[in-house]
Amino acid sequence: MLVSSRNRIFSLSLAAILLAVIPFLVFSARADGQPPPEQAGSTQIAEAAPAVESTAVQPPAVQGLTAADTPSDEGGSVTVEWTEPTNAVQLGLTYKVMRADGPEGQYVEVGQVPAGESEYVDAGLTDGKQYRYKVLSVVGPGVAESAPTLPAFPRGNWFRTFRLNALVLLIVFSGSVLFYIARARGGKPIYIRKIAGLSAVDEAVGRATEMGKKILYIPGIMSIDEIQTIASLAILGHVAKLSAQYNADLEVPNKDPLTFAAARETVREAYLEAGRPDLYREEMVNYVTYDQFAYTASVTGKMVREKPATNFLIGSFYAESLLLAETGQSVGAIQISGTAEVAQLPFFVVACDYTLIGEELYAASAYLSREPVLLGSIKGQDLTKLLLMLALGLGVILESFGLAYVKDAFRMQ
Amino acid sequence: MRKQVPLLLTFFAGIIPIIALFVPEKHVNTVSTTLDSWLIIVAGFALLLGVVNVIQMNTNKIRRKSSGWPYAIVLLAGLAIMGFFGFAGAFNAFGGIATRPDGSSTPFDWLYQNAFLPLQGTMFALLAFFMASASYRAFRARNVEATILLIAALIVMFGRIPFGEMVTKWWPLTTEWIMSKPNMAAQRGIMIGAGLGAASMALRVIVGIERSYLGLGKGE
Amino acid sequence: MNLERIMQVDRRIIYLFVAAGTILPIIFVIGLPVSITPPTQMAFDRIENLKQGDVVIVSFDYGPSSAPENAPMADAFLRHCFSKRIRVIVIALYPLGGLSEAVNELNKVVAEFPDLKYGVDYVNLGYKDGAQAAMRKMNENIHEVFPTDVQGTPISRIPMMKNVKTYADVKLCVSLATGIIGEWWANLVNAQFGLPVIVGPTAVSAPKYYAYLEAKQMAGLLGGLKGASEYERLVVDKYPGLAKVYATPGLYTATKGMDVQSIVHLIMIAFIVLGNVVYFTGRRKPRKAA
Numbered sequence: 001m002l003v004s005s006r007n008r009i010f011s012l013s014l015a016a017i018l019l020a021v022i023p024f025l026v027f028s029a030r031a032d033g034q035p036p037p038e039q040a041g042s043t044q045i046a047e048a049a050p051a052v053e054s055t056a057v058q059p060p061a062v063q064g065l066t067a068a069d070t071p072s073d074e075g076g077s078v079t080v081e082w083t084e085p086t087n088a089v090q091l092g093l094t095y096k097v098m099r100a101d102g103p104e105g106q107y108v109e110v111g112q113v114p115a116g117e118s119e120y121v122d123a124g125l126t127d128g129k130q131y132r133y134k135v136l137s138v139v140g141p142g143v144a145e146s147a148p149t150l151p152a153f154p155r156g157n158w159f160r161t162f163r164l165n166a167l168v169l170l171i172v173f174s175g176s177v178l179f180y181i182a183r184a185r186g187g188k189p190i191y192i193r194k195i196a197g198l199s200a201v202d203e204a205v206g207r208a209t210e211m212g213k214k215i216l217y218i219p220g221i222m223s224i225d226e227i228q229t230i231a232s233l234a235i236l237g238h239v240a241k242l243s244a245q246y247n248a249d250l251e252v253p254n255k256d257p258l259t260f261a262a263a264r265e266t267v268r269e270a271y272l273e274a275g276r277p278d279l280y281r282e283e284m285v286n287y288v289t290y291d292q293f294a295y296t297a298s299v300t301g302k303m304v305r306e307k308p309a310t311n312f313l314i315g316s317f318y319a320e321s322l323l324l325a326e327t328g329q330s331v332g333a334i335q336i337s338g339t340a341e342v343a344q345l346p347f348f349v350v351a352c353d354y355t356l357i358g359e360e361l362y363a364a365s366a367y368l369s370r371e372p373v374l375l376g377s378i379k380g381q382d383l384t385k386l387l388l389m390l391a392l393g394l395g396v397i398l399e400s401f402g403l404a405y406v407k408d409a410f411r412m413q
Numbered sequence: 414m415r416k417q418v419p420l421l422l423t424f425f426a427g428i429i430p431i432i433a434l435f436v437p438e439k440h441v442n443t444v445s446t447t448l449d450s451w452l453i454i455v456a457g458f459a460l461l462l463g464v465v466n467v468i469q470m471n472t473n474k475i476r477r478k479s480s481g482w483p484y485a486i487v488l489l490a491g492l493a494i495m496g497f498f499g500f501a502g503a504f505n506a507f508g509g510i511a512t513r514p515d516g517s518s519t520p521f522d523w524l525y526q527n528a529f530l531p532l533q534g535t536m537f538a539l540l541a542f543f544m545a546s547a548s549y550r551a552f553r554a555r556n557v558e559a560t561i562l563l564i565a566a567l568i569v570m571f572g573r574i575p576f577g578e579m580v581t582k583w584w585p586l587t588t589e590w591i592m593s594k595p596n597m598a599a600q601r602g603i604m605i606g607a608g609l610g611a612a613s614m615a616l617r618v619i620v621g622i623e624r625s626y627l628g629l630g631k632g633e
Numbered sequence: 634m635n636l637e638r639i640m641q642v643d644r645r646i647i648y649l650f651v652a653a654g655t656i657l658p659i660i661f662v663i664g665l666p667v668s669i670t671p672p673t674q675m676a677f678d679r680i681e682n683l684k685q686g687d688v689v690i691v692s693f694d695y696g697p698s699s700a701p702e703n704a705p706m707a708d709a710f711l712r713h714c715f716s717k718r719i720r721v722i723v724i725a726l727y728p729l730g731g732l733s734e735a736v737n738e739l740n741k742v743v744a745e746f747p748d749l750k751y752g753v754d755y756v757n758l759g760y761k762d763g764a765q766a767a768m769r770k771m772n773e774n775i776h777e778v779f780p781t782d783v784q785g786t787p788i789s790r791i792p793m794m795k796n797v798k799t800y801a802d803v804k805l806c807v808s809l810a811t812g813i814i815g816e817w818w819a820n821l822v823n824a825q826f827g828l829p830v831i832v833g834p835t836a837v838s839a840p841k842y843y844a845y846l847e848a849k850q851m852a853g854l855l856g857g858l859k860g861a862s863e864y865e866r867l868v869v870d871k872y873p874g875l876a877k878v879y880a881t882p883g884l885y886t887a888t889k890g891m892d893v894q895s896i897v898h899l900i901m902i903a904f905i906v907l908g909n910v911v912y913f914t915g916r917r918k919p920r921k922a923a
Contacts, residue, residue, distance in 0.1 A: 074437040160437055167435055173609075177616055224626070225452060227611045230618060234625040257459035260466070262626055286470055287463035291729065293536035293698060305481070318812050319537060319698070319837065326543040330644070340607040342600050343838045350551040358603045359610030365625055373622055381613035388605065412824055449766035511733070525733075530697045537698040541897060545651045546644040549904045553912050563909065570902055573859055574895035575665040589670055597843040604844065 059093055059137040060085035061144035062118075067133040067152040072163075075127045075156030080120045082135055082146070088115040096136040097122070103151070107134055125154045165409055172387070177380030184376030192375055197336050197354030198367045201239060204310045204334050209246040213309035215239070218299060218324065220315020220339070221255040221292060224262050227362070228340050232315035233259075233266050234365035235338075239312060240270035244279055252285040253302070255295040260287040296320040300327040313337040313352065314361065317344045325351035338364065420621045427619035467492065495524060565591055647904060654900045658892040665892055672846055673863040676831045676853025680710070681871070683804055685718040688797050690806040693723065693738070694764070694814035696730035699835050703809045704738055705861040705887035706833035709868050710807050711742040715749060716872045720793050722803070724779065725760040726767060726814050732760040736783065745878055752791045759783035764814050765821065772800050772826045800828040805852065809833045819845040833860065858894055861887030 062082040070077035080097055093115040098107040099122060113120050125131060130151040137144045184190055208215045217239060219232040236252065243250040252267060254260035264285040271280040288298045300323060303311070311328040313321070313335060321344040328335050329351045337348040338356030348355045356364060359381075366374035395406030426448060433445035471485040498521040502510035510521040518526065554560040571577045572588025617623035683689070691710060695703040714721050723739050725731035739757055743749060758779040761767040770778045775798055776788050788794050796802060806828055808818040815832040819842070823830045829852040834842055836857025845851045855864055865887050869876045879886055 072437060074439045074442065156438055158436055158438060160435055163435055170431075173612060174616060177613055178620075181622065223456060227614050227618075230623075230626045231614055234623065237625045254463075257461075257463035258456055260463055261459055266626065283470060283473075287466040289467070290460065290463070291533070293533045297532075297536055319540065319835075322540055322543050322547065323536070326547050329547075340603075340611065342603050342607075342841055345603070347547070350547050358607035362607070362610030362614040365614075365623060369625075374617065377613050377617050377622070381609050385606065385609055388609075446766055446770065449763055453763050511736075530730075533696075533698045534701075541655065542648045542651050545647050545897075545901050545904065548901055549642075549644075549647055549908050552905045552908070554909055563905070567902060567905065570898050574891075574898050575667065576895065576899065578666075578668045585668055585670065592840060593843050593847060596840050597847055600841055601844050604841075 057091065057139055057142050059091060059139045059142050059144045060087075061137055061146045062095065062135050063146075065133070065135055065146045065149055067131070067149040069152060069154050069157075070121060072157050072160040076125045076154055077121060077123045078125060078131055078133075078152045078154045080122060080133050080135070080149075082118050084115065084118045085137070088137075091115070091139050094138045095120075096138055098134040098136060100132045100134075100148075102130050105132075107132075107148075127155050128153055163412075166412060173381075173384045176383040177377045180376040180380040180383070181373050182376075184372035184379075187372075190372060190375040190379055192363070192367060192378055195356065195360050195363070195367055197338060197356045197360070198364055200334075200336060200354050201235075201368065202242065204312075204336055205239060205242040205246055205248055207334055208243075208309035209248040211309040214249045214251055214306055215243055215310045215312070216299070216303065216308040216328075216333075217250065217252045217312040218315070219252065219254065219259055219263055220317055221295065221320065222259075222316040223256045224258045226316050228316040229256075229259055231362050231364060232338075233262055235312070235314055235368065236263060237266045237270045238365075238368040240267040241274045244271045244274035244276040247276070247279060250284055251302075251308075253288050253295070253299050254286065255288060255290065255292065257287060257290070260285065292318065292320055296323050299324060303327050303331050303333070307331045308333050311335045311352075313339075313348065314356070314364075315339065317341055322347040322351065328352075416624070416627070419627050420624070424619055424621065427615065464492075495521070498524065565595075650900050650904075651897055654896040655893055658896050659889070662889060663892045663896075664888075665895055667862050667866045667888060667891065669863050669867060670856075670860075672843075672854035672856065673860050673867065675846075676855055677713075677864060677867045677871075679805065679829070679831060679852045680713055680717070680719070680807075683717065683719050686720060687804045688720045688722060688793070688802060689714055690722045690724060690803055692806060692808045692810075692814075692818070693725040693731045693735035694727045694808050694810040694812070694818075695734065695835075696727050696811065697734065698730075699811040700734060701885070701890060702835050702858050702861065703811065703833060704734065705858070705885070705890070706855050706864065707734070707738045707809050708742055709861060709864045709887070710809075710833070711738065712745070712875055712878070713864075713868050713872075715742065715746045715754070716868075716875065718754070720753075721755040722794075722797070723755065723757045726764040727811070728760075728762065732783070735760075752786075753793055756791055756793060757783040758788070765817055768817060768822050769825075772822075772828075774798060800826050803828065805829045805831065807831045807833065811835045811838070816841070816845075819850045823850045831855070858887050858890050862891040 062084060064083040067078055067080045070079045095113040096109050097111045097120045099110045100107045110122055111120050130153060132148050132151055134148045135146045205215060217236055219236060220229050222229055240250060252263050254263060267285050268280055271277050288295045304327065311333045313324055317339050325335060325337060325348055335352035336354045337352040338361040339345060339348060340358045340361055345357055363378050366378050391406055398406055429448060430445050433441050471489050474485040475482050499510060501507055502519055502521045508519040510519055512518055512522055552563045552566060554563050569588050569591055572585045577584035711721065723735050725735040735757060749755060759782060761778055767778050779788055781787055782791060806818060808815045808830065810832055815834045818830045818832060822828050831853040832842055832851055833855035839856035842851065842854050846854050855861055865879060869879055
């Protein structure tokens with residue numbers, strides 16, 4: 001972890017405050033799911049209406065009927081709720097939900113709900129229009145009608161209140177990252193621990209130059225909307241700059257066309273920045289094919305024929321990871337791999353000399369460039385991880401006593 | 414301008430799905446799902462770019478008679494044949510690109526079933542061999558961690574096959590325990606760490622601090 | 634030195650043994666017993682507890698390259714659903730070959746249940762691009778995501794789809810996956826919309842899914858070929874009429890595939906143990922002066 005002792009105190013206090021505040025916010029947000037008092041006439045306590053004449057079992061009417069705009073939705077929906085009579089399930093009641101459109105509309109049936117449930121969500125309505133509801137309890141020929149609700153007006157809401165916990169976590173995370181970025185801009189030096197795979201990049205490129213052989217850089221098989229690919233391109237920029245400086249032979253075969261286009265730009269700019277645009281050739285970055293295994297066949301064939309000195313296998317990989325890594329191992333290349341695909345990590349660990357695991361891949365661009373701003377973001381991310389670890393520990397302890405506060409606070413809906 | 418426009422586009426493309434997660438408003442969601450569709454369309458055009466590159470590179474190889482140039486002819490021939498039958502099939506010549514209603518294969522489908530699929534299956538099958546050679550080389554009890562890895566691997570591999578249960582009924586139970594407790598805990602740990610790393614990277618990209626994927630260097 | 638040679642054994646010797654271990658059990662069928670693990674039992678019970686007429690989505694999220702693992706799972710699920718007269722909506726979200734797999738497997742299994750009617754008991758809605766976007770949109774309106782079925786019939790004219798518009802009308806989704814789409818069913822569709830999900834991933838991805846299973850985001854898990862063979866055994870035990878189908882000579886089933894996997898596992902274990910024995914013996918021997 002990267003935090004000093006003063007920061008540790010700050011972090012722990014922040015954590016304690018958040019852990020006290022988040023459950024409170026979540027539970028009060030849940031309570032706010034009830035219609036706010038100023039909403040026009042949305043609640044009505046229903047009284048038991050006189051039962052319809054019949055010789056069969058007389059079902060009891062429902063009590064406490066309310067109709068209100070469905071919270072946290074995009075509109076057009078009203079939620080009708082009621083309190084069931086205590087013997088509803090034994091009697092085998094069915095509830096028929098009746099709706100009247102507008103102040104003069106007739107009641108028509110819009111849905112049926114079996115006993116045991118006491119809620120009905122009526123969708124497909126028009127925002128701002130008036131709707132009134134009644135619920136009939138039915139068993140056999142016996143019907144009992146509740147008193148109608150006052151008008152309800154569906155409307156779109158601006159916030160999904162059940163995702164408040166996600167928003168708080170997002171704010172905490174972004175806040176800590178941006179805070180440390182700001183501090184880094186102010187010139188404060190930031191320490192990041194050594195990552196073996198990244199320290200070896202220079203040596204790996206140097207090896208290829210000495211042996212006069214190629215560097216093969218494989219940026220994963222997913223497209224540029226996958227964040228691992230973006231991280232891989234950041235590292236590619238660095239590797240390309242080094243190979244320009246050392247005059248090493250670099251090749252970047254691509255499976256995805258968007259990644260191909262982006263990688264070409266990255267390598268071209270890197271050679272320009274290194275001051276060796278004359279060394280850049282268009283064939284360095286090429287497109288192979290979109291099929292996963294055809295791409296693998298092409299790249300492994302290249303490895304066996306041309307015997308590269310260095311392989312970089314960095315990005316998002318799937319089944320072809322072992323095929324690529326093992327072939328590279330068999331031709332004697334030094335291999336630096338990195339992925340956040342948990343299923344493929346074991347294959348890389350077994351067949352490659354260095355492996356960047358998960359977040360080390362994402363930290364790579366900060367690590368290699370040593371830019372203070374990027375390092376600051378790593379520190380902010382570490383702070384959030386520390387808070388999460390504390391929350392996990394607290395949650396485990398509370399759960400052991402049957403208290404589910406932390407678990408409920410982190411529940412995502 | 415050259416660097417402002419991509420950064421602005423990245424910002425909006427990144428922030429809109431985040432807003433859509435919290436705000437149920439209709440128009441926000443429409444914009445968010447439309448973005449998803451645009452990605453597919455852009456990728457389609459990029460594929461064209463890739464195909465042009467393949468043709469260029471291989472025709473150069475043939476022209477210069479560089480090493481392996483006969484294979485470049487094979488590659489271009491494959492591209493041309495499948496491409497031709499695929500396009501023709503799209504306009505319903507030869508009966509389309511799938512099997513015909515009477516069960517016979519269109520040329521595209523025949524090539525797919527009898528050339529493409531067996532080749533794909535062959536590549537995937539190589540994994541079995543590579544896994545054997547990789548595990549033989551790597552599972553040596555060199556130090557404490559490697560020994561724990563070795564023992565866990567042997568337990569799980571043996572427990573997954575009927576012989577494990579034949580030896581003792583505890584073997585498959587131990588296997589399940591390893592898979593569902595320590596393995597799952599480690600996977601979760603890596604997933605959480607990687608998730609935070611990805612979120613941090615995404616934040617940097619959206620805010621415009623991380624620009625290397627655009628080919629922009631330091632200080633640009 | 635003899636031991637040194639064994640340590641550095643040419644990998645092609647290993648490949649030879651693996652090749653023998655792969656080919657011979659297919660020719661000389663052994664028929665090893667299959668034991669059931671809890672994740673598969675959970676998946677089976679979940680479907681077993683559904684009622685006739687319930688609607689289930691079966692999503693083909695794999696391609697031909699992992700068909701040997703995923704296709705037996707698909708067949709077993711379809712046979713189970715059809716035996717219980719559960720109505721099945723087949724879709725495909727995997728771009729390279731998902732649709733052809735869906736068509737092939739569905740047609741194969743449906744031929745074994747001649748009294749089922751297309752459009753009433755099952756339907757194939759075909760392939761949709763942009764998996765995540767499609768999965769999200771299906772929560773609002775399945776008819777918009779799949780306006781026609783795979784043959785081009787408008788969805789409004791398909792009898793069983795009349796009352797099936799969103800995830801609320803579906804009891805369960807079974808995803809047969811290679812790669813990330815299976816994960817999206819668990820951490821996107823189940824987490825955000827609450828639809829119960831069973832995933833049948835390839836064995837290499839299966840360890841990842843235990844996290845979702847333990848967190849109750851999945852209702853069951855079929856881990857690779859072993860999971861498929863376990864499900865086949867459960868289905869045949871419960872519905873003995875299917876035993877005839879599975880005994881068809883020449884038919885590839887997960888149980889037959891497991892024979893191969895078991896033998897290859899044994900070969901790999903033998904090599905690993907041999908490698909370690911040689912490694913330790915080599916370390917114990919006093920080093921001779923060069």
